[in-house]
Amino acid sequence: MTQFVLDFVDLEQWRLAGHGASRNLFENRMYPDILIKTVKPSAQTAGGNRKVKSRIYFFKKWRRFGAYMVFRRELEEYLNLARKFGGERKKLPIAKIFGFVQTSQGLGMIVERVASRDGSLAPTLRRIIQERRFEQKHLDALNEFFREATRFHIVLMDCNLGNFVWSDAQDGDPRVICVDGTGEKSPVGLYATSNLLNRIKLRRYQARLHGQIRKQAETAGINVSSLIGMST
Ligand SMILES: Nc1ncnc2c1ncn2[C@@H]1O[C@H](COP(=O)(O)OP(=O)(O)O)[C@@H](O)[C@H]1O
Numbered sequence: 001m002t003q004f005v006l007d008f009v010d011l012e013q014w015r016l017a018g019h020g021a022s023r024n025l026f027e028n029r030m031y032p033d034i035l036i037k038t039v040k041p042s043a044q045t046a047g048g049n050r051k052v053k054s055r056i057y058f059f060k061k062w063r064r065f066g067a068y069m070v071f072r073r074e075l076e077e078y079l080n081l082a083r084k085f086g087g088e089r090k091k092l093p094i095a096k097i098f099g100f101v102q103t104s105q106g107l108g109m110i111v112e113r114v115a116s117r118d119g120s121l122a123p124t125l126r127r128i129i130q131e132r133r134f135e136q137k138h139l140d141a142l143n144e145f146f147r148e149a150t151r152f153h154i155v156l157m158d159c160n161l162g163n164f165v166w167s168d169a170q171d172g173d174p175r176v177i178c179v180d181g182t183g184e185k186s187p188v189g190l191y192a193t194s195n196l197l198n199r200i201k202l203r204r205y206q207a208r209l210h211g212q213i214r215k216q217a218e219t220a221g222i223n224v225s226s227l228i229g230m231s232t
């Protein structure tokens with residue numbers, strides 16, 4: 001009997017490539033273009049419900065998609081973006097989603113592995129600042145991300161420098177790609193519905209990120225005040 005390659009993935013055979021507050025990401029040298037993202041065991045209960053720390057939002061743990069809500073939000077955002085380029089080969093400002101697979105650690109989302117030219121995982125803007133390497137080209141690429149996000153009506157819900165990675169892969173110009181934090185938090189889909197409100201929100205997020213860049217650059221001991229294109 002033949003078995004689908006992606007019928008089930010035993011993550012024991014994969015390498016933990018990193019993690020955020022709520023998800024783990026796994027890589028495998030055999031498949032350099034993809035990552036598998038799973039929800040951390042510490043972020044879900046045995047039944048796949050979300051672990052909710054806040055007392056005010058205690059009801060969230062009963063939501064239908066439970067701990068997988070984050071996948072759903074990102075998928076919706078990706079579908080909305082992808083439909084605009086039907087049949088076109090297009091580089092997207094957010095990491096592509098290739099699908100889902102059952103793994104030894106729960107459902108895994110298969111996503112584009114954004115890499116640097118040397119094949120290593122693309123660094124976040126936060127890391128680039130910590131390493132004192134942040135310069136004009138990084139800011140330009142971040143601002144270009146926001147131009148595209150505005151043009152394509154991408155909804156963001158989480159704005160921090162750890163969600164934006166710098167990709168200088170060989171094909172094409174270097175870019176900033178958003179790997180996390182896309183989608184709508186508002187239950188009525190306010191920003192997905194209103195282009196105007198979303199534009200305002202994106203502008204606010206961009207300014208907030210510029211603020212984070214200034215602050216973290218100061219901590220790292222580099223000067224970013226001479227960069228052109230920072231909001232004031
Ligand atoms: N598609 C990707 N390509 C490259 N690196 C990624 C990708 N997705 C996530 N990362 C890295 O992994 C970290 C954590 O992933 P993330 O999706 O942000 O997890 P969480 O949802 O827990 O915040 C990111 O900050 C980034 O450094």
Ligand SMILES: [Mg+2]
Nearest residue numbers: 020162163180
């Ligand atoms: Mg994150």
